[in-house]
Amino acid sequence: MTTLAQRHDxxxxxxxxxxxxxxxxxxxxLATLLILLVLSVMIGSTAIAPxxxxxxxxxxxxxxxxxxxxxxxxxxxxxxLVVGAALGVAGALxxxxxxxxxxxxxxxxxxxxxxxxxxVAVGLLGVRGIGGYMxxxxxxxxxxxxxxxxxxSTRQGQSxxxxxxxxxxxxxxxxxxxxxxxxxxxxxxxxxxSWNAGSIVGRPLDLVWPILPFLVVALVLALAVxxxxxxxxxxxxxxAAQGVRLTxxxxxxxxxxxxxxxxxxxxxGPIGFVGLMVPHVARWIAGPHQSWxxxxxxxxxxxxxLASDILGRVLMRPSEIPVxxxxxxxxxxxxxxxxRRKNASxx
Amino acid sequence: MNRNSSRRRGTAIAAALLSTTLVLTACGGDxxxxxxxxxxxxTRSVTGGNGxxxxxxxxxxxxxxxxxxxxxxxxxxxxxxxxxVGASELALIPTDQKATFDAATNLGSSGDQVDMEKLAxxxxxxxxxxxxxxxxxxxxxQLEAVAPTVFWGLDVEWKALADGVSQAGDVTDGLGExxxxxxxxxxxxxxxxxxxxxxxxxxxxxxxxxxxPGTFSVADFGCVEIAQDDLGMNFPKAAAGxxxxxxxxxxxxxxxxLSKYDVITYPVDAAGQPKVSFAPVVATNTWKxxxxxxxxxxxxxxxxGNNSYGPVLQYLxxxxxALATLPAKQ
Numbered sequence: 018m019t020t021l022a023q024r025h026d027x028x029x030x031x032x033x034x035x036x037x038x039x040x041x042x043x044x045x046x047l048a049t050l051l052i053l054l055v056l057s058v059m060i061g062s063t064a065i066a067p068x069x070x071x072x073x074x075x076x077x078x079x080x081x082x083x084x085x086x087x088x089x090x091x092x093x094x095x096x097x098l099v100v101g102a103a104l105g106v107a108g109a110l111x112x113x114x115x116x117x118x119x120x121x122x123x124x125x126x127x128x129x130x131x132x133x134x135x136x137v138a139v140g141l142l143g144v145r146g147i148g149g150y151m152x153x154x155x156x157x158x159x160x161x162x163x164x165x166x167x168x169x170s171t172r173q174g175q176s177x178x179x180x181x182x183x184x185x186x187x188x189x190x191x192x193x194x195x196x197x198x199x200x201x202x203x204x205x206x207x208x209x210x211s212w213n214a215g216s217i218v219g220r221p222l223d224l225v226w227p228i229l230p231f232l233v234v235a236l237v238l239a240l241a242v243x244x245x246x247x248x249x250x251x252x253x254x255x256x257a258a259q260g261v262r263l264t265x266x267x268x269x270x271x272x273x274x275x276x277x278x279x280x281x282x283x284x285x286g287p288i289g290f291v292g293l294m295v296p297h298v299a300r301w302i303a304g305p306h307q308s309w310x311x312x313x314x315x316x317x318x319x320x321x322x323l324a325s326d327i328l329g330r331v332l333m334r335p336s337e338i339p340v341x342x343x344x345x346x347x348x349x350x351x352x353x354x355x356x357r358r359k360n361a362s363x364x
Numbered sequence: 365m366n367r368n369s370s371r372r373r374g375t376a377i378a379a380a381l382l383s384t385t386l387v388l389t390a391c392g393g394d395x396x397x398x399x400x401x402x403x404x405x406x407t408r409s410v411t412g413g414n415g416x417x418x419x420x421x422x423x424x425x426x427x428x429x430x431x432x433x434x435x436x437x438x439x440x441x442x443x444x445x446x447x448x449v450g451a452s453e454l455a456l457i458p459t460d461q462k463a464t465f466d467a468a469t470n471l472g473s474s475g476d477q478v479d480m481e482k483l484a485x486x487x488x489x490x491x492x493x494x495x496x497x498x499x500x501x502x503x504x505x506q507l508e509a510v511a512p513t514v515f516w517g518l519d520v521e522w523k524a525l526a527d528g529v530s531q532a533g534d535v536t537d538g539l540g541e542x543x544x545x546x547x548x549x550x551x552x553x554x555x556x557x558x559x560x561x562x563x564x565x566x567x568x569x570x571x572x573x574x575x576x577p578g579t580f581s582v583a584d585f586g587c588v589e590i591a592q593d594d595l596g597m598n599f600p601k602a603a604a605g606x607x608x609x610x611x612x613x614x615x616x617x618x619x620x621x622l623s624k625y626d627v628i629t630y631p632v633d634a635a636g637q638p639k640v641s642f643a644p645v646v647a648t649n650t651w652k653x654x655x656x657x658x659x660x661x662x663x664x665x666x667x668x669g670n671n672s673y674g675p676v677l678q679y680l681x682x683x684x685x686a687l688a689t690l691p692a693k694q
Contacts, residue, residue: 061615061617062614062615062617062618063617063618063620063621079653080653081620081623081650081653081654082620084620084648084649084650084653085616085617085619085620085650088616088648088649088650089578089615089616089617090617145573145640146577146644147577200473200477201473202473207572207573207574210574211574211575211576211577214576216576216577216578218576218577218578218579218615219576219577219578219579219615219616219644220577220578330615335612335614335618336612336613336614337579337613337615339576
């Protein structure tokens with residue numbers, strides 16, 4: 018039975034689950050996500066009867082409680098789904114690209130770029146409201162990642178190690194410049210305090226739709242390079258011998274992860290641990306196949322994000338805890354437990 | 365030998381001259397000190413949160429830190445140095461007061477961020493400060509080394525702060541008149557709207573630039589304290605010892621909970637439009653569906669400040685105008 022469910026995938030890989038276990042796991046993850054989507058609409062800081070929730074979705078009226086469902090809980094559930102999926106796949110991409118299990122989407126300066134752009138928008142340009150500075154965040158993430166890509170390019174092509182170093186350096190510089198601006202501008206400081214917490218509250222769907230096409234394109238790109246990333250996990254030489262075009266794969270992967278992490282950060286602010294933790298769990302369940310890891314990450318990351326958000330709504334009623342705080346609080350110990358497992362997921 | 369002898373003689377003469385000069389200088393110093401003492405400015409005693417302080421009777425170079433800036437300017441004071449005030453607050457003060465604020469040297473973003481070198485360079489003869497006590501403790505010695513410093517904690521009621529700032533800063537000229545107008549206005553509102561004040565459940569809501577997206581607060585501090593404490597209006601208030609209600613950010617889905625109140629007050633600008641930071645709340649469907657909003661019992665009230673009589677009188681005028689619309693709608 019064991020041999021049916023598990024098999025070895027060659028050098029450098031541990032015993033990996035078979036297709037049946039992967040598929041079963043995927044179905045379970047999908048079912049869990051569906052349950053959390055329902056719970057996210059049902060549970061909030063205000064107690065609203067299930068019948069009102071049902072009516073709000075099936076028989077809309079001007080009832081004041083129905084607005085709470087349609088205008089706040091439903092959009093925030095969709096935002097949680099979209100942002101979670103984007104962060105999960107971005108995390109899987111960056112870990113595959115750098116062959117570093119500690120890499121997260123912020124390592125190429127995506128979040129630093131987004132945060133710095135928001136600081137400039139608020140502190141120097143007087144932009145107010147999430148709808149105003151969302152596009153600055155997205156542009157900041159894209160520009161900074163392109164900068165890191167350029168700095169990380171050598172004559173031999175893109176080196177993941179050099180790019181990571183460039184990302185860390187650019188992030189440090191932008192972090193310092195952003196802090197200087199925040200400390201001398203109380204308005205920017207206030208805006209960044211809220212932004213840095215990472216939250217999916219108060220993001221209407223109008224803000225999500227314009228970003229969504231970028232995320233869809235990025236997901237397609239990620240799937241397109243998944244086969245090449247599998248080969249690159251064995252080393253550049255072996256991958257090149259198999260016909261993988263290393264530079265093209267890396268550039269496409271970086272574009273995809275920038276769009277995913279930049280889009281998610283633009284909508285919700287920096288949310289930690291999702292992109293770091295979820296790919297580990299995905300690899301633990303699915304083994305080292307990137308397409309499976311991406312599929313799992315698309316489902317598991319929104320599960321983590323929505324579960325954390327629901328917790329954040331009820332832990333401090335009537336107030337709420339931003340989801341970015343909960344993911345860090347929950348994610349850190351879970352990640353420690355995962356990496357201390359005997360069969361911790363390897364790249 | 366001769367050369368050494370003449371050098372010794374020269375040294376002795378130089379020493380004698382130097383000694384004479386020092387003695388004369390010392391004598392001169394004494395006489396100047398005596399003259400200074402005779403012309404020393406008179407002082408007064410004022411009491412603040414840091415005890416009884418001797419301050420100049422007629423301070424000329426006043427530095428204001430934290431919440432003392434706008435009250436001091438409102439009373440006619442012209443500080444030489446100030447800490448920053450939020451753009452939203454500055455937008456609400458009269459043009460001449462804004463010009464006074466702009467003319468002062470910016471000493472830092474907040475009380476605990478004061479540039480001490482710049483402060484000392486202004487050579488102030490009085491420092492007025494209202495900020496958290498913990499922050500004041502950190503800078504107390506440095507401030508007191510520069511000039512007499514009068515401090516008030518954040519728990520000091522606005523009328524006591526206004527009195528203290530006016531006395532310490534010697535800007536008492538218009539205070540008596542302002543106080544009389546305030547008492548007159550309070551009496552008029554209480555008399556005119558006694559039935560409404562007695563039997564109405566009010567709630568005051570607010571939202572600030574620093575509020576998280578998608579959140580608002582039931583605010584129990586600021587101008588609403590005057591409506592509550594001086595007019596006796598029934599607004600929700602935090603239990604004794606608890607944090608103010610306004611410190612809790614509520615998600616928009618809790619706007620529906622405002623249905624249980626008869627009248628809602630919310631912040632508007634001088635033109636009567638919802639304050640920019642509060643406008644997103646007014647735009648929600650939940651707000652528009654509230655019974656109080658539908659029946660015209662959501663009152664926009666202008667609050668330019670609540671630390672001195674000038675802005676408080678403007679608030680009371682706005683509240684008076686808003687309450688006047690209620691009987692016809694009820």
